[in-house]
Amino acid sequence: MSGFTLLDPHLGWGIVGALVFAGACIGMLAGIFGVGGGAISVPVFFETFRTMGVADDVAMPLAVGTSLAMIIPTSILSARAHSKRGTVDMALLRAWILPVLLGVGLGSVIARYAAPQVFQGVFVVVAGTNAIKLLFGKAGWKLRDTMPGRGVTALYGAIVGLLSALMGIGGGAISNLILTLNGRGVREAVSTSAGVGVLIAIPGTLGYIISGWGKPGLPHDALGFVSVLALCLTMPTALLTTSLGVRVAHALPQAILGKLFGIFLALVSLRFVYEIFLK
Numbered sequence: 203m204s205g206f207t208l209l210d211p212h213l214g215w216g217i218v219g220a221l222v223f224a225g226a227c228i229g230m231l232a233g234i235f236g237v238g239g240g241a242i243s244v245p246v247f248f249e250t251f252r253t254m255g256v257a258d259d260v261a262m263p264l265a266v267g268t269s270l271a272m273i274i275p276t277s278i279l280s281a282r283a284h285s286k287r288g289t290v291d292m293a294l295l296r297a298w299i300l301p302v303l304l305g306v307g308l309g310s311v312i313a314r315y316a317a318p319q320v321f322q323g324v325f326v327v328v329a330g331t332n333a334i335k336l337l338f339g340k341a342g343w344k345l346r347d348t349m350p351g352r353g354v355t356a357l358y359g360a361i362v363g364l365l366s367a368l369m370g371i372g373g374g375a376i377s378n379l380i381l382t383l384n385g386r387g388v389r390e391a392v393s394t395s396a397g398v399g400v401l402i403a404i405p406g407t408l409g410y411i412i413s414g415w416g417k418p419g420l421p422h423d424a425l426g427f428v429s430v431l432a433l434c435l436t437m438p439t440a441l442l443t444t445s446l447g448v449r450v451a452h453a454l455p456q457a458i459l460g461k462l463f464g465i466f467l468a469l470v471s472l473r474f475v476y477e478i479f480l481k
């Protein structure tokens with residue numbers, strides 16, 4: 203076990219304040235973009251755990267697992283708020299339940315053995331591809347006008363589950379890309395992606411707890427690859443800001459919403475490119 207916890211006095215209150223502020227940002231992102239906020243919480247948690255003295259090969263899956271746990275309440279709140287506005291595709295969510303669960307299970311197993319660069323590389327590829335499409339794609343930049351047949355749709359669900367489990371996100375970045383490439387509007391894609399987050403976060407969190415159980419080098423507060431204290435510091439402000447984010451999303455024009463999401467994902471991609479190649 204690591205010799206540190208988040209409450210260790212010599213770490214300073216700066217880390218505590220940063221996590222509380224990050225929680226507010228996570229909640230806003232969950233509401234605005236239909237994502238669980240993992241694209242912010244994973245980098246924040248990763249740097250926090252490294253500051254605590256946790257080795258990179260433990261800090262990265264710990265950040266991902268803690269992020270998935272963080273996504274549970276924000277995804278539920280975001281999905282409920284979007285559902286009340288009638289923009290969530292419930293039929294697609296039902297079709298994705300089993301494939302998403304299978305993908306999340308596989309990702310949780312991989313998490314115990316993968317190097318930190320695997321998680322970071324998945325972040326760069328998925329978030330970067332989505333950012334390019336949203337920022338530079340034309341209106342007709344899509345694969346088809348409707349979702350494909352049952353088999354391909356199920357495969358999409360498994361991919362969403364697998365990559366989301368490796369990235370520590372609620373699947374919003376990936377499912378947004380899939381849905382918009384298959385003819386869905388940005389607002390419907392964002393709303394449905396909030397529901398996808400619920401399908402991913404709960405089994406993903408359980409998988410990371412099991413995968414990390416007994417792993418050497420974890421902080422004292424950790425349950426497997428989930429930090430309890432990090433959750434306690436970020437969750438309250440995240441819950442307070444999620445509903446506000448939903449109101450912002452439905453007030454913005456779809457074109458502006460898409461561009462903002464693209465800028466956000468581009469910044470996340472650049473952050474991990476720096477981590478992999480330049481640091």
